[in-house]
Amino acid sequence: MNRVVLIAGILITVALVLVLSAGLGKDPQHIESPLIGKQAPDFALQAVGTHETIDLAKFRGKPLVVNFWATWCRPCYEEHPVLVSNAQMMQGQVQFLGVVFQDKEEKIQGFLNERGSAYPTLVDDAGKTAIAYGVGGVPETFFLNKDGKVVAKFEGPIDPDSLQQNIRKAMTQ
Amino acid sequence: MTWIFVLLLVTGVKVPDAEQIVGQPQGPVVSGPMLDQQTNEIAGLLRCPVCQGMSVADSPSEMAVNMKHQVRELIARGYTREQILRYFERSYGQFVLLKPKFQGVNTLVWILPILALGVGIFAIFSMMTKGGDGQPVDQPSVDEDPYLAEVRKLTGKQS
């Protein structure tokens, strides 16, 4: 019995199998956000339609939901009504903002005309805001507390329960 | 492109800036072919978050192109490599760095191969100094082809 081979072999086997099985069930496309717990990057972007410049800092004092989306993203169509209805429901308590990047203004306007809008939709400049927030795909939704700190990030189309859950986090943390 | 800057300034639009995150640029302002070269270099160290593993320098996706422009702009303004990498790391985490930072548990990925090299060198030394005492090295095994064994005997040569 060659001890060296046995021990080396067992080590390699155990390590490999453990590591690989830990990887199973995880989605390799998902990126954890390092921004959670940190101050949200400040920005001031133009709103679609009105071309009014809206500054993030203006919304301090209230929890904020920032939703990154685009008209070419299928799941965004599904989550839009959820966001709109919640925004109307929580008007005055929570502020919603939409940020669109890599898209054309006419398309965005068309989308909103068709599907309604209950909060400002801003156009990102060259995707810089998305980059600063570490957006990897759309849709992604960030939840900020009243001091402007990021408390949660949700990837993919958001459902009513998760939305409420995260808003509660933003209100209490 | 300057007219866009002017327009943005006039309308008060501002995007999150590197300044908020990594402070003032700490290197010299760069332009020309040097700028292209450095952009490619640093973009090559950043991972495109929406592609499968490609670097920002290589990826054609819009996200990567945007990131590359941002890198270019930051270099032009004088930000150093460390600052730029730190800026992207802040938003995306260490995921976006293609070269693992030598910090914390990540040091292992750099050290383990070196350790393996050490183990290997040690193994070779111990094998080489094990040494027998000059006995014939190639002993034909029992189930060797009898024809071969015969020929070997006749020619008087090993192997």
Added chain:
Amino acid sequence: MTSSLGRLLILLSLLVSTTGAVLGYAAGWKKSADGLKWARRFAFTFSLLMIGATLVMEYALISHDFSVGYVAQVGSRDVPLWVTLVSLWSSLEGSILFWGFILAAYIAGATWLTRNEHIEYMPYAIGTWLFSGSFFSFLIAGPASPFQTVANPPMDGPGPNPLLQNHVLMAIHPPFLYLGYVGMTIPFGFATAALLRGRLGQSFLRPLRNSLLLPWIFLTIAIMLGGWWAYEVLGWGGYWAWDPVENASLLPWLTATAALHSALVMERRGSLKGWTVTLVQASFLLTILGTFMTRSGVFNSVHSFTQSSIGPTILVFLAVILIGSVTLLALRIDSLESDSRFEGPLSREGFFLINNLLFVLFTFTVLIGTVFPLVVEALKGKQMSVGRPYFDSMVVPIGAVLLFILGVGPALPWGRASKEQAKRALLPPLIGATIVAGIGLALGVRNPWTIITLAFGGYAAQVTLGQMWLPVVQRIRRGDSAGHAIIDSQLVRGRRRFGSYLIHAGAVIVIVAIAVSSTMRTQQEVRLNRGESATVGGYTFTFTGTDVKQEPHRTSTLAHFDVTKNGRQVAQLAPRMNQYAAMRDPLGTPDVHTTLKGDIYLSIMNIEGDAVGVNVILTPMVGWIWWAVLLMGAGGIVALIPGSRAVALQARSESPVIQGDEVGAN
């Protein structure tokens, strides 16, 4: 009906392979000749069944039988015939069936070729092969079944992924890859047999070595084809990204190469048996690991098949054979070794040992880099990446040392070399080193690693050519005519030796070409309106206009460029932007002009009306890589061609000697 037939054949193959495996191991244990006979029958039956099932699937694909699950998934009436044939391996379930098909062919071939020999080993070998066969049959029968019956068959299907229809290489690269990958099962069976028997005789070396060499040739070419495909089709201008699946194909190649070298020492000196067997086991294990990496969805890769449930199943199989191999090795490795001693580091054996170490280190490093992100995520929940910059930093020094060894090793004699011998062998190639490095410096190379690589490469080239033609030179000295000397000693008698040196020659060119093409590359993004020109690296690129080509599954916009140098036209390039009906984003195809000196490569970044943004990439010597790897493949084929025993014996007894010294032929 077709689905049922397919399912039946697969179930039968599962039954036959499982029974055959048990039978094989039992026959080996009991040393039963009858048992062996039956095991061989089971092996052939399994092969027939599996090949039959594959033919059924191809028939279903060609006849557009959408009642078969896999055909409904990847079939289409709109695609050309070659795409239909090739869609067998375009998606996960079909690719596992393809694996089974190749495995069946290999098992049938290996069982046939060993029909009268090695009766003490063969039952174990067949048992092992059929064990693998039964696992893959199980996958095809269960978790990854392509033969599901579709309740309401559609009229047409979506066709395979558009990315895979872009280039004819899609028809060649996967088969070569599978022929390389799956082929590692055969030497694994032989090695396992040797371990179970507790001995590895000299006569068993030939099947072990040849069954390793054949898949090695395929794998070498497959890896090159993968790189070439990435370069010609993907548009980022590079050929290797250290993507997890690319690494998966490289890992078994590294251990198989080490095993081939190790087997050489085993043959000449009887030592390194344990090393050789371990490396062969590792090669097979790494192919299973590779299959896991590609199909489990655990790794973020451009090559990944979509996530599926077969990941855990493959992991279990991997764990089982890992544990089995480790146990077997631990128990039997010592009984394999014969007495041997090492003549010290300044000998060919010593260098073979160092060679083994380096290849293992190379494998270990690539493996660590590939799985490390998983480790960190499991331990700390954080995500990090290990990308090209890491691998390049680690692999470049290892590659340089390997090139060094490729030069020095074959120059040294077997056995302890005296100082005189060493000097005579090791000093002259310094001329080659200086010449090649000098040429590089003259042509503008400044990167220190590249210069080192050029120097080592020149050294290795001189040694390789010298050793390659040594037998011919000696014959001519003894009075033979040149023609006769060449044909007889290189092609008739010394094929293994000649082939091996051809492989080395190819390898030297590949390593040097990789070094030069990576470090001397020029890349620039250029925006042009119609009629405008830009100059990059001495070449002038003029954008002359666009035109649009309509094909059934895609619309391509071509951007035409005239490339001139000093007023003379060098090339006309037309990179493309393809819009596939099935995909949102367009996919670019570059256009490349290849010359001996280097490539001129254009890839479109965006087209808007009459303005185009292109990536201009000038890469010296990159074309050399593909051809040099083909040279390696050719060398492998030459080495593999069997010769008659009498010829082989005579060749050995006439080993060329260097002026009175006892230097080995191989």
